[in-house]
Amino acid sequence: MVSSAIALREQKAKARAQFEAALMPGLMAGDEACFTQLVNAYYGIMLHVARGLVGEAIADEVVQEAWVSVYRALPGFEWRSSLKTWILRITANEAKTRLRKESRTCSLDAMGGVEMTLADRFDEGGRWSKPPLAWHDEGPDALLINHEMGDCISLTFDHLPELQQTVFTLKDIEGSSFDEICNILDLTASNARVLLHRARTKLFVKIESFQETGEC
Amino acid sequence: MLTCQQISERASEYIDGGMSLGQRIPFRFHLMMCQHCQRFVKNVNSSIVMMQRLRRVPEGRPEQLEAVKKRIRDLDKH
Numbered sequence: 001m002v003s004s005a006i007a008l009r010e011q012k013a014k015a016r017a018q019f020e021a022a023l024m025p026g027l028m029a030g031d032e033a034c035f036t037q038l039v040n041a042y043y044g045i046m047l048h049v050a051r052g053l054v055g056e057a058i059a060d061e062v063v064q065e066a067w068v069s070v071y072r073a074l075p076g077f078e079w080r081s082s083l084k085t086w087i088l089r090i091t092a093n094e095a096k097t098r099l100r101k102e103s104r105t106c107s108l109d110a111m112g113g114v115e116m117t118l119a120d121r122f123d124e125g126g127r128w129s130k131p132p133l134a135w136h137d138e139g140p141d142a143l144l145i146n147h148e149m150g151d152c153i154s155l156t157f158d159h160l161p162e163l164q165q166t167v168f169t170l171k172d173i174e175g176s177s178f179d180e181i182c183n184i185l186d187l188t189a190s191n192a193r194v195l196l197h198r199a200r201t202k203l204f205v206k207i208e209s210f211q212e213t214g215e216c
Numbered sequence: 217m218l219t220c221q222q223i224s225e226r227a228s229e230y231i232d233g234g235m236s237l238g239q240r241i242p243f244r245f246h247l248m249m250c251q252h253c254q255r256f257v258k259n260v261n262s263s264i265v266m267m268q269r270l271r272r273v274p275e276g277r278p279e280q281l282e283a284v285k286k287r288i289r290d291l292d293k294h
Contacts (some may be wrong), residue, residue, distance in 0.1 A: 005231065005264040039284050043276025060280070067284045068291060118224055126219025131252035132259055138263040150270050157267065171232075172264050173271050178234070197228035203263040204256075 005172065012175035021082040027074060039067060042084060045174055046091045049184060052166025055097035062098055066091040081183065085176070088184040096186075117205045133208055149207070152216035155204040160199050168199040169191055217244045223253045227260050 001026065019041065026034030036150050046066060050059035056079045077086060122129040144150050166185065170176040171192075178182075181192050210216055218226075223246055230236055230243055237273075247254050 004260050005268065006233065008265070008268050036281065036285070036286070039281055040275045042272040043280055043284075063280075063286060064283055069286050071288050072290065091245060118221075122219075122221040122224075126221035128220045128252045132256045134255065135259050135262060140262045140269065143262070144266055144269055150266075153263075153266055154270055157271070168267070169271075169273060173268060175255060178232075193229060193232075193234070197225070200228055200260055200263060201224075203267060204260050205264065207263055208259065 001050070009172065009175035012173075013177075016082065016084055016175070035071070038083075038087075042087055045084070045169070046088060046214065048166050048169045049091045050095050052163045052185070054098055055091060056160065058098060062095045066094040069094060072183060081171075085180045085184060088170075091196050092184050092186065117201055133212060135208075135211065139161055143207070143211075148216070149210055151205060152210050153207060155216060156203060157199075160202060164195050164199040164202075167195040172200075178206075218242055220246075220250060220256075223250070224256055227257050229253050230257065231261055232277070235253070 011199070023034050023038060025176075027038065043063060044062045047059055050062040050066075054062055068086070069088050073090070079085065081089070121128060123129040157168070160168070165184075167181060167187075169176070169185070170181050178189055178192055181187065182189055189197070206216070223243065226235075226239075226243065233292070235243060247257065
């Protein structure tokens with residue numbers, strides 16, 4: 001069971017490597033169609049990274065600026081990382097440049113707040129005082145037959161702090177490794193792990209509560 | 217022995233395979249003894265799978281792609 005989430009991530013990482021290897025000769029030759037495919041494939045995840053660092057309002061401008069930098073630097077790309085990690089790193093750098101220009105800083109405020117979601121479920125000895133409920137025997141897919149459950153999870157995710165959403169998206173949806181995430185977002189491994197765990201815990205708490213009460 | 221609270225705090229690390237052998241053994245030992253924690257780890261993993269089923273990162277929208285193309289064309293002109 002534990003391996004199922006990892007298996008999905010690994011499939012994505014493999015598909016990404018194949019996509020990039022197939023695209024690279026065309027990109028190096030300046031093929032516009034290949035560049036368009038690249039923009040199409042990575043615009044969305046770049047937007048996630050930019051949002052995590054600068055917020056929703058100017059994320060799109062940051063991504064546009066990042067593509068100009070990617071286009072300029074592409075001939076010098078050396079495969080020291082995946083193309084995607086390299087592009088996302090450029091996006092994060094653009095975001096940080098933008099923050100500096102506006103005299104703002106990227107704070108880790110997103111680290112705080114969520115941890116308390118489980119704290120009241122243990123007694124003083126660290127044992128469960130309110131243990132986890134049994135979920136549907138048939139697994140996650142059976143739970144998602146209830147569309148309201150799916151809507152509730154999506155809503156909960158959208159309300160997580162932006163940086164938690166970004167780390168979760170990179171790790172669990174896109175299949176990036178912790179090394180890649182730390183490289184892209186300039187986070188320490190322990191901060192990245194904390195952000196990810198808090199996002200997951202918050203989702204767990206909401207899914208459980210929805211099963212118990214039927215309300216989001 | 218690890219407490220249930222400690223297990224809950226380290227569940228993600230366990231799910232991601234990020235533990236050393238020395239960390240994994242006491243973690244698994246606790247799981248063998250504790251049905252609540254087994255359930256917690258299983259349900260956190262299910263939460264991840266549910267999000268994976270629900271979400272995929274969207275591709276760029278046509279107007280966003282067009283805006284990038286325009287920026288690149290302008291760049292090539294100069």
